[in-house]
Amino acid sequence: MSAPPADRNAEGNFLGAALRHPAFIAGLVLTLLFVGAALLSYLWTPYDPTRLDIAAKLQTPTSGHWFGTDHFGRDIFSMLMVGARVSIAVAIIAVGIGVSLGVPLGLYAAAHRGSLLDEVVMRGNDLIFAFPSLLLAILITAVFGPGAVNAIIAIGIFNIPVFARLSRGAALSLWTREFVLAARVAGKGRARISVEHILPNLMNLLIVQGTIQFSLAVLAEAALAYVGLGAQPPLPSWGRMLADAQTFISLAPHLALFPGLAIVLTVLGLNLLGDGLRDLHDPRLRRART
Amino acid sequence: AQTDITVGMQLEPPNLDPTGGAAAAIDEVVYANVFEGLTRFTADGEVVPALAESWDISEDGLTYTFHLRDGVTFHDGSSFDAEDVKFSIDRARAEDSTNAQKALFADIQSVEAVDAQTVKITLSQPNGLFLFNMAWGDAVIVAPETADTLATDPVGTGPFAFATWTKGDSVALEKYAEYWGEAPRLDKVTFKFIPDPTAAFAAVMAGDVDAYPNFPAPENLEQFKADPRFTVIVGSTEGETILAMNNKKAPLDDIKIRQAISHAIDRQAIIDGALFGYGTPIGTHFAPHNPDYVDLTGQSAHDPEMARKLLDEAGVSDLTLSLKLPPPAYARRGGEIIAAQLKEVGITAEITNVEWAQWLEDVFKAKNFDLTIVSHTEPMDIGIYARDDYYFQYADADFKAILEELNKTTDPANRSELLGKAQRKIADDAVNAYLFQLPRTGVANAKIMGLWPNAPTQANDMTAVYWVD
């Protein structure tokens, strides 16, 4: 007989299931930790992360400086807090660009399947996919100059086809669903159906993919900052902290350790969260678990 | 003892023709090793005879007659004579020349091969620096037959001949058996290009390179010092590192503001923070190891109070300036420190890291900047302050007059005085904030002798290098 739709009981026991999903909880906690640190950094950091104290440079962790100080004597903990802000902001906006351009394109292409525009959108996606992403990002920043904004654009561009493809694929299968046919019998146009019926049913998928893209964006931002193309000093950024720490790796390993861990844990948290969300939205898995 | 050596360098030369490119890395590989000029620099910056054994200078200082050395051959076996000299110099100063330092030849009116061993060069005006100019890597002598292929297959007269170039990795030189001078003690020299400072550290530590004369990460020198396997060589370069200011752009056209910036800066903190203590503070655009150097650092001593006062007097508050930083670590790190120091006196410096190409376009050519940090590594380059269209846009008439007089002067004492005057003038006008003389910090296997400690020019002269057991 027919399979129940993916989210038949989506709203009902989501919370309960979520609370019993250890990976989801771990991911949520890690993510909230870093988001919290980022938000807190607007109000308070232990030290001013841009204040140099050359005399106090390269201190190992102490009770005064929890994570020690860097080569300019800046407080690493404070820098990490503000760095979280940069990473998260860059990632959010970059993924936001991907979603806000990719999803409409994908929806449009699906609604007009086989049309010229569909073809153009899909080929355009292929084209972006075919480019080596880091290289193109470097090129983009070479054109516009380095900086957080341009890192966002560079990362954002590569998010567009991801979301366009995802939403087109999922939308195509939704278009054959009977509730969409019913809406068409009710006289609704393609655009309206895309917004009223297709989009809401893509939400879960988009949230899951969004989380994953978010973690990839954090990594990409770190990589760009590492090669010097991310947020510019004095704004701290995890990738640049790592790049700066490189030459101190045998002298003061903690300089590289903490930003590295920050990246790893954030990405880990987001991935766990994404996996958790996917499990929770997939009734087949949810049933097997409960 | 070992007769081959691997020398680490940060940048790979784009090509190997010192007369056709500006990159310092070219000279670092080929200067004095593969190519020689009429004169050359020694380790301490003196100009001595090279392919010219001796020379006579006419009374009016306009005619130089060079007597060339005998028995010199190029690496391809062809012999060296006056025609080669004439060809090389004419080529460098020709209309369509792509010599990066064409200015070196600007005063030459004619070159004449008197006979096989004699060359007469006539100048259009006396030039106290002419012999000095001829010692540059851009003035080396090449043979007409090979001139077009020097970029990839350099053929010179030096003690080492070019062997192989593994692009992206290394250039190897081999001892040239027919060398006219004293034979080098090494049979093989390999220059290995390791741009990443961490990789450089690891490579030295792991023994992949034997010497790294211009080590990019001063923070690691302590570790090398502590390790008996290595010696650390600390010397100086010709690089005056300055915080350049755009003198014509408001508000930096106000001397008070420029002075305020100079006083806001704590040189020692920059040297400690960016270079881990290596480097000599300077107060003007002149190398401290030069006998004519005048120490003017006191004139712009670190004094935030004073800086704030000057800003008040100039009537500015909430000043925001752009600070464009080229790639070298001294600039990037120094820039962060300077930004923090300027913040202390209420100036916001907005940092933009730029690549060299961008710096050249944006800062140097378009003069679209407020502040930037650069090390001017050409020797004796205070003359740039007299250039009309130079990027920091000083071109002060009085200063130009001083320099004009200097050019005409050959008497050492007078020259010395004029140089002092020039140094004071730019310091008084606070044209730029003068930071430090760029150090040359190298590391080498403790058994290697004969490396240059200083860098009077960009070179890794391997002629006198040898291993002890």
Next chain:
Amino acid sequence: MTLYLLRRLLSLSLTLLAASIVVFLVTEIIPGDPAAFMMGINADPAAIAALRSELGLDQPVAFRYLNWIVGMLQGDFGQSYTYRVPVSELVGDRIAVSLPLTLYALALSTLIAFPAGVFAASRRNAPGDIAIMGVTQLGVAVPNFWFAMLLVLLFAITLQWFSAGGFPGWDAGVLVALKSLTLPAIALALPQASILARVMRSSLLDTLDEDFVRTARAKGLSRSQALWGHALRNALIPVLTIVGLQFSFLLAGGIIIENVFYLPGLGRLVFQAISQRDLIVVRSVIILLVFAVVAVTFLVDIAYAIADPRLRRQRR
């Protein structure tokens, strides 16, 4: 099948054409003049102009684009501005490093991921599975350049088992060369292996839930016989896609790793070429990489058809 191949080839060339235009335009608007860069800070404007005309930079844009394209079609990628040698020669040297490195990393990543994924899938939710999935979660999260730094710290500086980087060239002997590529390959392979293992596992789990696996079990196959004999080949398709993507990613994505280990690879070549404004090298290498991506996707598609008879038929 031939029709399908023809169509794919056509769209492949269109993609390349579009990519060439994009790359050309992007490199065209990069601020910074190659000639000025090469001549340095004290250069005479006349000398810069002379160099510009020598490099052909003073010709109109459209002309230069066509020149480049026509040249490439004839196998002539032009001359590097800075190195002054044919780009093809430069690229050839670098591919001799990048390609083996890519294949090495890919081999490592598949060799690790494949058994790990299969093992985890066959023990769904057992401790072994959870452990492997935990490790791969970490592997995905670790930035490879950071991991590379740690590898250098441990194996090159502390233990001195490997050299810290550099590439002695293939002339130094295959084993020596491979040894120098080992740390970089590990650094590249770890995140890829993690991704691959996860895809392998989930794809296999999906397949294990399929009806035909149940049918196989009903025939009397044991759990592992059903896994190896029936599920694996069906599970391979998404894995192949990822392997294909990884190939092209690694070919260019090694830039940072190549920097950390100062390997003279393709990635570093472009990176350096960008900063030196050796635009012709930038263009040609990027087009080459795009070509590699498209070609690999094409090959993966063909591999699909081999793995899955349904596709063979559809495309005939």
Next chain:
Amino acid sequence: MSVLSVRNLDLKIGRIPILEDVDLTLDAGHILGIVGESGSGKSMTALAIMQLLPRAARWTGTIEVAGNDVGAMSERALCTMRGRDVSMIFQEPMTALNPVHTIGDQVAEVVRIHGEAGRRHAHARAIEVLGRVGLPPDRVAPDRYPHELSGGQRQRVAIAMAIALRPKLLIADEPTTALDVTTQAQILDLLRKLVREDGMGMMFITHDLAVVAGLADEVAVMKKGRVVETGPTRQLFRQMRHPYTRALFTASAHVPERQPRIETAATPVLEVRDVVRDYPRPRKNLFQAQAPFRAVDHVSLTVRAGENVGLVGESGCGKSTLARAILALEAVQAGEIHLNGKAFSSAGAGPDIRQRAAAQVVFQDPYGSFNPRHRVRRLVSEPFFLMPESPQDADRERRIGKALEDVGLTAGDADKYIHEFSGGQRQRIAIARALIIEPSLIVLDEAVSALDVSIRAQILDLLAGLSDRLGLSYLFISHDLTVVRAITDRVLVMQAGRIVEDGSTEDIFHNPRHPYTRSLLAATPSLAAALDEPSGETVET
């Protein structure tokens, strides 16, 4: 001798009880039919016997297969048993075969895996067995892949795999639900023949009483995880001691009462003229396009006011395509469609939106036809969009309430989400949605096929009542002839995109003229016919 004996089988998945106290026995050479509604535990019983239960399942009781207690067997022994002593055919022939192995290999594998023969010999056996199930190598080569076969052929391959080693027990779990009637009839014949020839025992699971009545020697009726009644087929159906059995029986033979008021004189509600629907096929090569696939081939039909017209035909003959064309959900390549005498759509011209309200639709899938994220209120009122001035506020509420009440729900249900309803209720909501703007025609595409028999009966009653009360016309699409016979006045028979016969329902069923119609009718299992038949066919052993 009994090949299967299940005693006191209790089964839980997680904490949820699935089966309780199930007892079954089956003798060699006999067919045991298991019937019951969806979810009653039929498949779980089968899987318990095979010991292929979901991971979370726990069971107690005794299951003996050919004298062996499966509960006491090791996994290795179970592997030896499966496929050799007991094998199973699954419901879905499309997915039960491995797409990347040839059918010959898949059949041979059973032989090989049990060490009965080497590779070459196993292959010979596979060819032989495939021949037995009607797939001789000269017609269907054993090196074909599953996707190169039709559904019926695939099911035969699955059967071949199951009988390759002549098992003592064969479990067939709804092996024909995915097939059209003609193919179903062939498969049933084949299975029957195999049981009789090889003397194996077969457990045949289905929800279709008619099928089981014509096939099984004994029947067990399941409800909510329990066996409520067992007995020899004919006896059980004659006596029907358990009320549930009786309910099942009446429901599956249910004919709603109708008083049709067909207005022959008035303009037809729907007029389809010469409609063609082509699907493009991939090009043969770069220069040569392939002729398109014609799914609907010059079809004309009329539906008059108050009339219920059935459209029957086997799977893939173009019924749904025609329905979509009528509703102008897809463009047609030729012909035109008129609603209430006015042109609605035609080749080259899009639908006349103002007319849309006249024709509404109810689809097959009660789960898939609603957006799960909207409340019933919004779902039901979606067609208001078609009205120039859609009713607002109180009027809107009133009409939503009325539509829900019309289909036997309450106005209060408007606030619920769709997942809070059962399948039958959902189908009612779908009908309410179609009714709410008072169309003159409702197209019902397999609207009751997904429902259990008892619910199906309710919905049929509802439809009949609505049509009588509101003077609605239906175009009722189904492959289930029994249902069509129960609810329609006139029937159109469709084959390969064409209407081959058109006549009043009674006429068509009693006096089919077209050979295709005849074969269709002959293949349709009939409960009444099966029970009337003399018992000659059943061979007692």
